[in-house]
Amino acid sequence: MWSYFARRVAIGIPTLWAIITVCFFMMRLTPGGPFDGEAPVPPEILANLRARFHLDDPLWRQYLDYLANLLRGDFGPSFKYRDFNVTTLIAQGFPVSLQNGFSALVIAIMIGVPLGIFAALGQNTRRDYTVSAFAMTGIVIPNFIMGHVLILIFGVWLKDSVFHLPAGGWADGALANRVLPVFCLSLPYIAYLVRITRGSMIEAMRANYIRTARAKGLPFRLVVLRHALKSALIPVVTFLGPATAFLLTGSMVVETIFQIPGIGRYFVQGALNRDYTLVMGVTILSAALVIAMNLIVDLLYSLLDPRVRYEGKQ
Amino acid sequence: MSASVLDLKNLSVRFATPEGEVAAVSELSLSVGKGECLGIVGESGSGKSQTFLAAMGLLARNGRAVGEAIFGGINLAAADENTLNRLRGNKLAMIFQDPMTSLTPHMKVGHQLTEVLVRHRNLKFPAARDRAIAMLRRVQISEPERRFEMYPHELSGGLRQRVMIAMALMCGPELIIADEPTTALDVTVQAQILDLIRRAKEELGTAVILITHDLGVVAGMADRVGVMYAGRIVELGEVHQIFNAPQHPYTKGLLACTPRLDDATASALVTIPGQPPDLQQLPTGCAYHPRCGNVMERCRAAAPPLMSTGGGGLKACFLENFGSVQAGTVVP
Numbered sequence: 001m002w003s004y005f006a007r008r009v010a011i012g013i014p015t016l017w018a019i020i021t022v023c024f025f026m027m028r029l030t031p032g033g034p035f036d037g038e039a040p041v042p043p044e045i046l047a048n049l050r051a052r053f054h055l056d057d058p059l060w061r062q063y064l065d066y067l068a069n070l071l072r073g074d075f076g077p078s079f080k081y082r083d084f085n086v087t088t089l090i091a092q093g094f095p096v097s098l099q100n101g102f103s104a105l106v107i108a109i110m111i112g113v114p115l116g117i118f119a120a121l122g123q124n125t126r127r128d129y130t131v132s133a134f135a136m137t138g139i140v141i142p143n144f145i146m147g148h149v150l151i152l153i154f155g156v157w158l159k160d161s162v163f164h165l166p167a168g169g170w171a172d173g174a175l176a177n178r179v180l181p182v183f184c185l186s187l188p189y190i191a192y193l194v195r196i197t198r199g200s201m202i203e204a205m206r207a208n209y210i211r212t213a214r215a216k217g218l219p220f221r222l223v224v225l226r227h228a229l230k231s232a233l234i235p236v237v238t239f240l241g242p243a244t245a246f247l248l249t250g251s252m253v254v255e256t257i258f259q260i261p262g263i264g265r266y267f268v269q270g271a272l273n274r275d276y277t278l279v280m281g282v283t284i285l286s287a288a289l290v291i292a293m294n295l296i297v298d299l300l301y302s303l304l305d306p307r308v309r310y311e312g313k314q
Numbered sequence: 315m316s317a318s319v320l321d322l323k324n325l326s327v328r329f330a331t332p333e334g335e336v337a338a339v340s341e342l343s344l345s346v347g348k349g350e351c352l353g354i355v356g357e358s359g360s361g362k363s364q365t366f367l368a369a370m371g372l373l374a375r376n377g378r379a380v381g382e383a384i385f386g387g388i389n390l391a392a393a394d395e396n397t398l399n400r401l402r403g404n405k406l407a408m409i410f411q412d413p414m415t416s417l418t419p420h421m422k423v424g425h426q427l428t429e430v431l432v433r434h435r436n437l438k439f440p441a442a443r444d445r446a447i448a449m450l451r452r453v454q455i456s457e458p459e460r461r462f463e464m465y466p467h468e469l470s471g472g473l474r475q476r477v478m479i480a481m482a483l484m485c486g487p488e489l490i491i492a493d494e495p496t497t498a499l500d501v502t503v504q505a506q507i508l509d510l511i512r513r514a515k516e517e518l519g520t521a522v523i524l525i526t527h528d529l530g531v532v533a534g535m536a537d538r539v540g541v542m543y544a545g546r547i548v549e550l551g552e553v554h555q556i557f558n559a560p561q562h563p564y565t566k567g568l569l570a571c572t573p574r575l576d577d578a579t580a581s582a583l584v585t586i587p588g589q590p591p592d593l594q595q596l597p598t599g600c601a602y603h604p605r606c607g608n609v610m611e612r613c614r615a616a617a618p619p620l621m622s623t624g625g626g627g628l629k630a631c632f633l634e635n636f637g638s639v640q641a642g643t644v645v646p
């Protein structure tokens with residue numbers, strides 16, 4: 001089994017390289033460049049800038065240089081934030097996004113999964129309909145609306161009460177500043193998890209082996225927790241793999257609304273500004289996370305279902 | 315016959331469906347004696363499984379049981395989950411048709427056995443493990459210590475069904491309900507599984523309800539046989555009577571459908587014409603009359619009640635002179 005995972009890690013490296021390559025050339029193919037601002041830059045300055053960032057080198061040359069720098073852990077200088085290099089920007093922004101994303105993830109799992117089970121076990125009763133309606137709401141309300149509604153309620157209307165929360169800003173990660181963005185981030189994930197868990201739990205409870213477990217006289221609680229839960233969690237894990245990668249790399253919407261210095265914002269700004277290296281840096285980080293999460297998901301599958309085996313099949 | 319273990323009295327099973335309520339079992343009454351093996355036969359959909367799932371309190375969510383299923387003085391059809399849970403797996407056990415899907419895939423089979431003892435006998439794991447391994451040996455599973463640690467997918471269908479039997483026998487039940495225990499298995503394995511059930515019955519004095527659509531299975535095992543059609547018992551009697559002198563045209567039809575190796579004349583396949591009825595739209599009168607070769611005017615008007623046959627059995631048929639009964643249609 002471990003050799004399987006070692007091989008998976010080894011396969012991850014060329015995958016990552018392919019993503020880097022595609023992304024690199026796609027960025028260069030998009031019209032415009034990093035210095036096409038609103039105010040035209042004088043030609044001499046532009047020439048200087050292009051020379052400084054090696055944009056006049058042949059493309060293959062730039063590509064090889066970029067790869068060589070990457071191998072040294074250097075993501076290159078940002079074209080927009082000229083005094084920073086991308087490594088620094090990521091080192092500043094990523095921990096912030098990571099913390100928020102992780103908190104949102106934990107909250108989403110702790111609320112969404114039990115709520116989904118609760119709804120499933122009362123299938124087609126009032127509690128099921130209530131929970132499902134809540135989940136549907138959470139899914140259809142986009143978080144740029146939810147974010148502003150939260151700000152309106154807790155930042156404006158409740159301004160003079162004990163429930164007041166800052167409408168934005170990070171304040172070096174003060175708890176009060178985290179509450180709204182984390183909640184806003186987790187809400188759609190709670191909703192998705194409720195739906196997925198509910199569906200898979202209903203499915204699991206229909207299995208023949210659940211009837212066997214009940215025929216043994218096991219109390220309902222044990223039937224659910226010991227016999228049904230594991231297989232019900234498989235679709236949940238499948239969903240959580242990519243969802244985790246997505247959450248941890250920061251949400252540009254939420255980070256923009258709440259003015260949080262995470263890396264989600266860099267991605268959009270970078271793309272708009274044709275900040276080649278910044279976009280590349282964030283993409284590589286996301287891609288690496290997705291690859292890692294897929295690996296973890298596979299590992300969890302084998303824990304949830306003994307039929308999943310990673311024997312060294314060639 | 316000695317005192318009975320299970321008494322069904324006017325037991326009905328109804329399901330709520332989008333098309334309305336269907337009665338899968340209608341006012342069925344029968345009893346199973348201590349240590350007896352009662353065979354239940356009938357075509358697919360005749361309500362065999364639902365009758366006894368109702369007695370186990372294991373109906374689907376949209377189903378409900380009306381009437382009585384008395385076991386040890388308790389009406390199982392009306393008992394709450396706690397009461398049922400004290401009996402199920404303990405005094406009352408069930409073996410299901412499909413051993414491939416009836417064991418929890420992510421639990422070691424050993425653990426699935428011991429949890430019965432932990433639940434009903436309050437044993438700690440090591441003691442429960444010893445008993446479980448002994449039981450695996452008893453159902454003739456070789457290397458029980460090794461199998462104990464295995465997951466269901468690592469066992470063959472026959473072995474899994476043995477595990478199911480071991481599970482059912484774990485607490486020495488008074489009654490085992492075996493719902494088509496051999497249908498999903500190879501013929502050679504079938505005989506071994508039936509043999510295990512027979513031995514449990516003989517050695518432990520457990521009563522067995524053997525549900526099957528294979529009359530051959532019933533012939534070798536059952537003391538009495540109940541024949542079901544459209545949610546009702548149409549004939550009930552001693553096994554030799556059912557086979558040698560069936561009193562209901564449907565029973566006779568079923569027997570004619572069963573190929574017999576010892577019968578040189580039965581060279582052609584015989585089938586009962588028509589289809590089992592739609593429970594939503596049962597025919598008036600006797601539910602079997604549209605397929606019956608001996609149908610009379612009164613069969614269309616009223617359903618025959620269960621009446622006693624000469625030989626101590628019961629039949630639900632108006633026919634009196636049975637010698638002339640048509641068994642079925644010979645398919646050339």
Ligand SMILES: Nc1ncnc2c1ncn2[C@@H]1O[C@H](COP(=O)(O)OP(=O)(O)OP(=O)(O)O)[C@@H](O)[C@H]1O
Pocket residue numbers: 329330331336338356357358359360361362363364365374375376377527593
């Ligand atoms: N959950 C349900 N909802 C509606 N109808 C059901 C439900 N479960 C069973 N039935 C119906 O009840 C009838 C009796 O089913 P049952 O399972 O007892 O048949 P059976 O005699 O055991 O047949 P088989 O030999 O196929 O196992 C069938 O017609 C079936 O369609």
Ligand SMILES: [Mg+2]
Pocket residue numbers: 362363364493
């Ligand atoms: Mg059945």
